[in-house]
Amino acid sequence: MDYAFEHHKIYIGRHVRELPTPSLIINKSIIAQNINKLHDDVSRLGISFRPHLKTLKTLEITRLMLGNGLYRKVVCSTIPEIVGSLPLVKEGLLDEAIFGMPVYKSVIPRLTALRKEIKIDLLVDSCDQLALLESSGATWDVFIKIDVGARRAGLATNSPRLKELLQAVEASQSANLKGIYCHANHSYGCRTEESVVEMLQHEVAEVAAAASFVSTTRPLIVSIGATPTAHVIDRLNEKLPPNVTLELHAGNFPTNDLQQVSTGVISINHQAIRVCADVVSVYPERNEALINAGVIVLAREASEYPGHGKVVDQQHWDVIRVSQEHGILGCTKQNVDEKVGNLFKVGEKVFLWCQHSCITAAAFYAYFVVDENDIVIGTWIPWKGW
Template sequence: MDISLQTHQSYIGKSVHDLPTPALVLSKSVIEKNVNRLHEDVEKLGIGFRPHVKTLKTIEATRIMLANGKYRKIVASTLCEIRGCLPLVKEGILDECLYGLPVRPSVLNDLNAFTTQHNLKIVLMVDHPDHIRILDEFNTRTGRTAPWPAFIKVDVGTNRAGIMNSSPRLDQVIQSANASAAVSIYGFYCHAGHSYASKTTDQAVKVLEEELNGVLMASEKLVDRSKTEEIILSIGATPTAHVVANLKQNLPANTNLELHAGNFPANDLQQVATGLVSFDDQAVRVVAEVCSVYPERNEALINAGVIALTKEASSFSGLARWTDGIDWSIVRVSQEHGIFGWVGEESKKEKVENKFHVGQKVSLYTQHACITSAMYYVMYVVDEQDIVRETWIPWKGW
């Protein structure tokens, strides 16, 4: 087990330059700024909000995203995340959790227990008639009489989970759900993961509108609404969430809109690449250490490789960028090593020996904060002077 689980509190009051490396650093003021910005947009529109807890995976970050109970619903992708949030249920600031993967038989006992033992409302995700069948079978086998509230997942172009509006399977799922005593249609849900390709506000607004139109079209197929008092249309992804204030739409009667987003407290190079957030909006950094310098090839080696960073990219080349010199990128990685290389203009090329030395601590912006954050057992939370003020322990596992 990582030694940081035993030593992390000893670094409170110390500088990030004193941290063992590699280390994950969170700027709390940036997290709060990012969260407040989205909360303000949601409030202006008067719509619902459901944060996804997958990025920072901590009770502290979740409490901030929920505004300490102003918002009372979350999305979680793992049972571990739901268990981690149970103290917030006990505190009375969390009421409902959407399990964000299409439901499968092996999780139903646990999901049912979250409701029966902890009084947490669990909402499911379905996109196949077999999902309705396994819920019928579970309720029959266990004697559960309450129907499972379920979002029907609509695919609006991400090609991950969900059903295209043009697919006859959408009607099949709706009909199966309406005919089942084990399911209550809660609403329609989509996630525009492809919105990460947005480069302008107009492009992001267009994706958001496509999302809304997608779930509206799907909801029109729902002939029998007698099982639900209202239908929730849940849309969003962090890039489109940043332009939610641009959304203006009259919704049908008996329909409410909610926004979901997960990465927004943290942000990363992928988000900066959309043009909708700035470098200063990134709350996550990795602190690493220079292990060697190679003037003959103008590169330096650090002790942060693929399992300390990520394996994803964006329009920013490389897997991470040096916060003190954005034209120095991690251009190659192995498991535990990363290679700094110059990626800026050749005419302005800097010599590696003038920028790096053995033992130097370097801070890195990473490409995908969700993946990077999941690698660490401790998150060092710093103030605006980069002094560690708190340590957060993320939920690990599935």
């Protein structure tokens, strides 16, 4: 059993330097600032908002992202995310969830059972999926998933299969067309604010093009988003037909990470999570140090920042190599003469920014929530599994 999970409550009131390692630390103040910023943006624009629960996967962060009932819809990548959010349904704060993967056969019985407790909407990008729905014996509200360039899931707007799918949905007794959905996850590769804005405009143009294939008398939701484009949603200037309601979805925005900082739309201080690790050994002969946070904690994700994680208070030092449980700290700034023995001591704690907070968070069974003084003020337990 994970030690931090078994004993998480005993660390409330302690400083982060007393935590077991590796640990995930959440700055609640920064979380609140990030969420409030996005809520303010969508409020000024007068558009709908649907948070994605994929990053921290806890009841506490879900409540904050929903604005305690101000917004009442979510996207969930996994069944445990839906199940975990059900207490908010009972509290009258949450009404519906999109299952965020194009629907597949083995998940339909589980989703059917959950419909008794929360409204479930589905994503489809294939006529074959409609046949699966027909076997469920129920009628489902569906969003057509389109591909706006990520080449992950969905149909391109110029694909003949898109019109075929729309026609099949119209004819189906088991599917009711509710909207068009896209996710611009490739926006993580943007490196300037202007390129992110261009991506946002492209998203909207693509969902508008898909919506144009549907009768203008039908009310339709077009759901766009990814955290980089959500950060610049205030730059939106596209006009949509009167029958179309625009909805924004995003999931990573409360925490952010080095990938988000790399897009140029937020600063490094907008990151709300850090990993706490121990310095296990120091190697002056190669100017490196060993920490107990490896690939399982930090993953092999990349950004404009070198390595697999960045030391928070030593700007020239990063996690330059990882194996399963081992991380190697090294100086990545050329022409900088900094000696590892002067900066890192065996037995001391080191704090790291991570490349991709969604992946890093998945490694932990308990999160330590801290105040501005790095005192633990609470613990959050994430929903696990699929």
